[in-house]
Each structure stands twice: as C-alpha cells, then as structure tokens.
Amino acid sequence: xxxxxxxxxxxxxxxxxxxxxxxxxxxxxxxxxxxxxxxxxxxxxxxxxxxxxxxxxxxxxxxxxxxxxxxxxxxxxxxxxxxxxxxxxxxxxxxxxxxxxxxxxxxxxxxxxxxxxxxxxxxxxxxxxxxxxxxxxxxxxxxxxxxxxxxxxxxxxxxxxxxxxxxxxxxxxxxxxxxxxxxxxxxxxxxxxxxxxxxxxxxxxxxxxxxxxxxxxxxxxxxxxxxxxxxxxxxxxxxxxxxxxxxxxxxxxxxxxxxxxxxxxxxxxxxxxxxxxxxxxxxxxxxxxxxxxxxxxxxxxxxxxxxxxxxxxxxxxxxxxxxxxxxxxxxxxxxxxxxxxxxxxxxxxxxx
Numbered sequence: 001x002x003x004x005x006x007x008x009x010x011x012x013x014x015x016x017x018x019x020x021x022x023x024x025x026x027x028x029x030x031x032x033x034x035x036x037x038x039x040x041x042x043x044x045x046x047x048x049x050x051x052x053x054x055x056x057x058x059x060x061x062x063x064x065x066x067x068x069x070x071x072x073x074x075x076x077x078x079x080x081x082x083x084x085x086x087x088x089x090x091x092x093x094x095x096x097x098x099x100x101x102x103x104x105x106x107x108x109x110x111x112x113x114x115x116x117x118x119x120x121x122x123x124x125x126x127x128x129x130x131x132x133x134x135x136x137x138x139x140x141x142x143x144x145x146x147x148x149x150x151x152x153x154x155x156x157x158x159x160x161x162x163x164x165x166x167x168x169x170x171x172x173x174x175x176x177x178x179x180x181x182x183x184x185x186x187x188x189x190x191x192x193x194x195x196x197x198x199x200x201x202x203x204x205x206x207x208x209x210x211x212x213x214x215x216x217x218x219x220x221x222x223x224x225x226x227x228x229x230x231x232x233x234x235x236x237x238x239x240x241x242x243x244x245x246x247x248x249x250x251x252x253x254x255x256x257x258x259x260x261x262x263x264x265x266x267x268x269x270x271x272x273x274x275x276x277x278x279x280x281x282x283x284x285x286x287x288x289x290x291x292x293x294x295x296x297x298x299x300x301x302x303x304x305x306x307x308x309x310x311x312x313x314x315x316x317x318x319x320x321x322x323x324x325x326x327x328x329x330x331x332x333x334x335x336x337x338x339x340x341x342x343x344x345x346x347x348x349x350x351x352x
Contacts, residue, residue: 002283002316002317002319002320003286003320003324003345003350005314005316005317005320006317006320006321006324006341006342006345007342007345007346009313009317009321010338010339010341010342010345011342022088022089022090022091022307022311023090023091023160023161023162023307023310023311024090024091024092024093024159024160024161024162025082025085025090025091025092025093025160025161025162025163025164025303025306025307025310026092026093026094026095026157026158026159026160026162026163026164027078027079027081027082027085027092027093027094027095027096027163027164027165027166027303028078028094028095028096028146028158028163028164028165028166029078029095029096029097029113029138029141029145029146029165029166029167029171029174029177030076030077030078030079030096030097030116030117030135030138030141030166030167030170030171031074031075031076031078031079031096031097031098031103031112031116031117031138032075032076032079032097032116032117032118032119032132032135033072033073033074033075033100033102033116033117033118033119034072034073034074034075034119034120034121034295035069035071035072035073035118035119035120035121036069036070036071036072036073036121036122036123037067037068037069037070037120037121037122038067038068038070038122039053039065039066039067039122040065040066040067040068041056041065042065044066047065047124048124048125049124049125049126050122050124050126050127050128050129051126053065053122053124053129067122072102073102074098074100074102074103074106075119075295075296076096076097076116076117076166076167077166077167077196077198077299078094078095078096078164078165078166078167079094079096079098079103079106080166080296080299080300080303081164081166081196081299081300081302081303081306082094082096082106082108082164082303083106083300083303083335084299084300084303084304084307084325084335084336085164085303085306085307086107086108087335087336087337088303088304088307088321088325088337088338089307089337089338090307090310091108092108092109093108093109093110093111093160094106094108094109094110094111095110095111095113095146095149095150095157096110096111096112096113096116097112097113097114097115097116097117097135097137097138097141098110098111098112098113098116099112099114099115099116100115100116103116111146111149111150112149113137113141113145113146113148113149114137114138114141114145115135115137116135116138117132117133117134117135117138117170118132118133118135119131119132119133120132121295123293123294123295125291127294128294128295130295135170138167138170138171139170139171139172140172140173141171141172141173141174142173142176142177143173143176143177143180143181143185146158153185154180154181154185155184155185155186155187156187158181158185158186158187158190159187159189159190160187160189160190161189161190161191161192161310162190162191162192162193162194162306162307162309162310163190163192163193163194163306164194164196164302164303164306165178165193165194165195165196166195166196166197166198166299166302167196167197167198168195168197168198168203168211169197169198169199169200169202169203170198172207174211175207175210175211175214176214178195178211178214178215178217178218179214179217179218181193181218181221182214182217182218182220182221183217184221186218186221186222190222191222191223191309191310192222192223192224192225192262192306192309192310193218193222193223193224193225194225194227194302194305194306194309195215195224195225195226195227196227196228196298196299196302197211197226197228197232198232199231199232199235200228200231200232200235200236200239201231201232201235204239205238205239205240208235208236208239208240209239209240212226212236212240212255212258212259212261213259215259215261216259216260216261219259219260219261219262223261223262223263223309224259224261224262224263225261225262225263225264225265225305225306225309226255226256226259226261226263226264226265227265227267227298227301227302227305228264228265228266228267229266229267229268229298230248230266230268233248233251233252233255233264233266234251236255237251237254237255240254240255240258242254242255242258248266248268248271248273249273249275249280249282251266252264252265252266252273252274252275252280253275253280255275256275256276256277257275262276262277263275263276263277263315265305265319265322267298267301267302267322267323267326268285269285269351270284270285270351271283271284271285271351272285272301272319272322272323274315274319276315281315281316281319283316283319283320283323284350284351284352285323285326285327285350285351286323286324286327286328286344286345286348286349286350286351287327287348287349287350287351288327288330288331288348289331290331291330291331292330292331292332292333293329293330293332293333294330296329297326297327297329297330298326300325300326300329300335301322301323301325301326302322303322303325304318304321304322304323304324304325304326305318305319305321305322307321308321308322320345321341324336324341324344324345325341327344327348328340328341328344331344331348
C-alpha cells in the first residue's frame with residue numbers, strides 16, 4: 001500500500017504533494033564540493049570496478065593511474081537534503097559551508113557559514129570510492145556560527161516545520177547543538193528533526209552515546225528521527241554494546257529504545273525499516289538495474305522522509321517517498337520532483 005498511496009499523493013490525491021504551500025524545511029550544517037573522476041589503467045581503459053582498482057593499486061608494477069575529472073558539483077549531506085526537499089515543493093533554507101561559486105545557482109535560500117569540504121569521488125560499478133579532504137571549518141562548527149551567519153538567534157533561524165541535520169560524523173559541534181536545542185532553543189513549531197549522522201564508525205563509542213542522549217533530550221520537545229544506512233546502524237549498535245548478530249529490525253528497535261526517540265530508520269538497497277514508538281514498519285525498495293550514482297542517495301532518502309513526516313503522512317507512505325527519492329537518484333543521477341517520482345514509482349518494479 002505504501003507505493004500505491006504515494007502515487008496517489010504525488011498525483012494530487014489527498015494531501016497534495018505538488019502543492020506550492022509546502023512545509024518549511026531548514027537543513028544544516030555542512031557542505032562540500034564533490035569532484036567526480038574516472039580512473040584508467042596503463043593502456044587507456046577505464047577501470048570499472050572498485051575491487052579491480054584496489055588490486056591494481058596494491059600491485060607494485062603500477063606506479064600511477066591516469067584520471068579524468070568528469071564533473072564538479074555542490075554536495076554535502078545538508079546540501080543534498082536541501083536540494084531534495086526543495087524539489088518536493090518544500091520552502092527550503094540551507095545553512096551550510098558554501099563559500100564556493102559552485103553553490104551560487106542553488107534555487108532556494110542559502111546562508112553560508114564558511115568554506116566547504118572537498119570530496120573526490122570515483123564511481124565504480126560495485127561501489128563508490130570517496131577521498132575526503134579534512135574540513136576544519138566544518139569540524140569546528142557550532143550553533144553560534146549558524147546564529148552569527150543568520151544574524152538572529154538559533155530559535156528564529158531554525159523556525160520551520162521540520163529540520164534536516166546531516167554529517168554529525170564531521171561536524172563535532174552537533175552534539176552540543178542538539179543539547180542546546182533540547183534546552184529550549186528549538187522553535188515550538190518544529191514537528192520533526194531528521195538526523196542523518198554520516199559515517200558513525202569514525203567517532204568514538206562515548207561520542208555516539210553522548211549524541212544519542214542529546215537526541216533523546218531533544219525528543220522531549222519534538223519528534224526526532226535517526227536515519228542511517230546499515231554500516232551506520234551497526235556502528236551505532238556496536239557503540240551501545242548491542243548484538244550485531246541480530247536482524248535489521250532488532251537493530252533499529254534497539255537504537256530507538258536506547259535513544260528514547262520517536263524513530264530509528266534504516267535505509268538500504270533492499271528495504272527501509274522504521275522502528276517507531278508504535279511498532280516497526282518495513283517497506284521493500286524499488287529495483288534499480290543500472291545504477292548511475294550512489295553517493296548522495298541516502299541524503300535524498302532522509303530528505304524525502306522529512307517531507308513526508310512534515311506533511312503528516314503515515315510511516316509507510318513516508319518510507320515509500322524516501323525510498324523513491326533515493327532509488328530515482330541512484331538510477332538517474334538527478335533529484336526527482338513529484339512528477340518524476342510519480343512516474344518512477346508507477347513504472348519501477350519492487351525488490352523481492
């Protein structure tokens with residue numbers, strides 16, 4: 001029923017997803033410039049698989065690899081989420097690290113808090129390889145930086161129906177930011193805060209526990225959703241000394257219960273699973289036969305989930321929207337609007 005209900009909503013039935021008076025969404029705090037490259041072997045043939053690339057790097061007869069830059073694009077978790085919420089008709093504001101001309105044409109309100117990170121991406125058929133340059137301005141970010149850039153108090157700057165927050169793994173000040181919002185800085189009208197933490201395994205167990213505690217405190221004021229892929233979910237469970245032999249459903253339930261938040265959500269190739277206070281909801285994903293772009297798909301999932309919940313949609317329909325946003329991006333390398341997503345949901349088979 002999830003995708004059937006989604007198609008109806010995207011077609012204008014019920015709560016119209018194509019309405020111009022969409023929910024107000026604020027995304028923060030990161031930003032990156034992603035440069036996409038192709039790698040070639042010594043004979044001029046493009047290397048198609050990441051595993052092959054790794055094997056050739058390990059073999060001593062290869063001293064260098066020719067590479068070709070294919071594109072230079074605005075990215076970062078908050079940026080990707082903002083692009084998707086805007087495409088879905090939400091009134092979007094992005095507070096990010098955007099001091100680069102590549103961000104100039106973003107079609108929504110932006111406020112820059114400093115220079116972006118740089119990510120070199122090598123897309124392979126089996127997986128993407130990301131090489132990230134350390135971004136000290138993002139690592140040192142605080143909620144005060146957002147307030148200074150906005151020229152107003154955090155509670156006023158974050159006035160919205162929902163917040164999209166990304167890249168806790170790099171933005172170490174996000175734990176304190178969530179604690180500050182929990183202490184009363186979050187605006188009363190914010191109904192949902194969706195947090196996509198990024199690669200959890202790069203942070204210590206103590207840091208993970210402190211972040212979940214801050215999210216639990218914030219959930220006393222607004223619904224908090226913790227949105228992760230399988231590797232991030234397992235790293236969170238491990239930090240909580242949980243059983244990694246359990247199934248996905250048990251993992252998301254364990255994280256939601258430990259954090260005492262509205263929901264923990266897994267987004268993966270096969271399915272999405274949400275553990276909520278009312279129970280567990282799972283929805284198979286849409287099948288993508290020829291992936292074109294993986295990097296950024298999870299961010300679009302979190303953005304779709306945010307818009308769905310901000311519109312008051314039930315969990316299954318919100319998961320359908322989130323899955324559709326992510327799968328459409330993987331297949332087309334573009335951010336889908338309601339018309340494109342409706343067509344995609346109607347014509348793409350479900351995973352078995």
